[in-house]
Amino acid sequence: MVNGLMKTHISYSPNKVIFGLGAASLVGKEVLLMRGSKAMLVTDPGIISAGLIETIAQSLHQENITYVLYDQVEPEPPSKSIDNGAAVFTSEGCDLLIGVGGGSALDVTKGISLLANNSGRILDYVGVDMVPKKGAPMILLPTTAGTGSEVTRVLVMTDEEQNTKNVIFTHFALADVAIVDPQLTLSMPQLVTADTGIDALVHAIETYVSMNATVFSDLWAEEAIRLIGAHLPAAYSKGTNLGARYHMSLASTLAGLAFTSGGLGSNHALAYP
Numbered sequence: 001m002v003n004g005l006m007k008t009h010i011s012y013s014p015n016k017v018i019f020g021l022g023a024a025s026l027v028g029k030e031v032l033l034m035r036g037s038k039a040m041l042v043t044d045p046g047i048i049s050a051g052l053i054e055t056i057a058q059s060l061h062q063e064n065i066t067y068v069l070y071d072q073v074e075p076e077p078p079s080k081s082i083d084n085g086a087a088v089f090t091s092e093g094c095d096l097l098i099g100v101g102g103g104s105a106l107d108v109t110k111g112i113s114l115l116a117n118n119s120g121r122i123l124d125y126v127g128v129d130m131v132p133k134k135g136a137p138m139i140l141l142p143t144t145a146g147t148g149s150e151v152t153r154v155l156v157m158t159d160e161e162q163n164t165k166n167v168i169f170t171h172f173a174l175a176d177v178a179i180v181d182p183q184l185t186l187s188m189p190q191l192v193t194a195d196t197g198i199d200a201l202v203h204a205i206e207t208y209v210s211m212n213a214t215v216f217s218d219l220w221a222e223e224a225i226r227l228i229g230a231h232l233p234a235a236y237s238k239g240t241n242l243g244a245r246y247h248m249s250l251a252s253t254l255a256g257l258a259f260t261s262g263g264l265g266s267n268h269a270l271a272y273p
Helices: 002-006 023-033 045-049 054-062 079-091 103-117 190-208 215-237 242-262
Strands: 016-019 038-042 066-070 096-101 138-142 154-159 164-169 177-180
Touching: 016 023, 016 242, 023 054, 023 096, 023 138, 023 177, 038 054, 038 079, 038 103, 054 066, 066 079, 079 103, 079 154, 096 103, 103 138, 103 154, 138 242, 177 242, 190 215, 190 242, 215 242
Parallel strands: 016 177, 038 066, 038 096, 096 138, 138 177
Antiparallel strands: 154 164
16 A cells, blocks of 8 residues: 555546537537647548548538548558658648547547658657657547547557557647547447457456556546446447447547556557567
């Protein structure tokens, strides 16, 4: 107990987290609050075909905000998708990013944000606290309940030449606004529901037993574990169960907040060289 009292606890999180059913409709107002005038909407073709950007596009239209669509996101995103996106962001004169999708889309959004104000390629900044300047403002909206990327200070990309997975840790990767709308997860297939749900569970468990766990991460991890145990089976068996989706989205966000402060463990470390 004495050792615990002597420890300094640090917490990281986005400037603002908006959570709730229908929250995606607020994105236009958030862009205005951030003084944005032309956004880049980053997503993937699957999200577009599922109709998940319609509410977001309508919200932007209602606030007379123009946007450029960048849909070149791939699973385990190659670094070139970030580098190319940054070039489009600059050439189109955008001043704000909106990421919509799973962890890959949100990580690509983070990478484009960083390159908007930092020169070179995204692979130049692999490592811990290697990014010198804050990137362009960004709003992140997850469509899965698992990665927690909307609230984390990490992004992952693939080095295509070396065929390796690489990570950037920086507080500049934290979103200005995270908007978590459980309705965006209703169309997730069973396999994705299971995979992302277990991902969130592992985040929470690894953080809870981490040597770097904090008083904050313990609270978030405990609640995430409880929520996942109670609601993942229902979300898997009936994807339209709004209550289950709601609580899984909450669990994923809590687990993301937890590991952003407390770190992860060996399971995740094994994914890297």
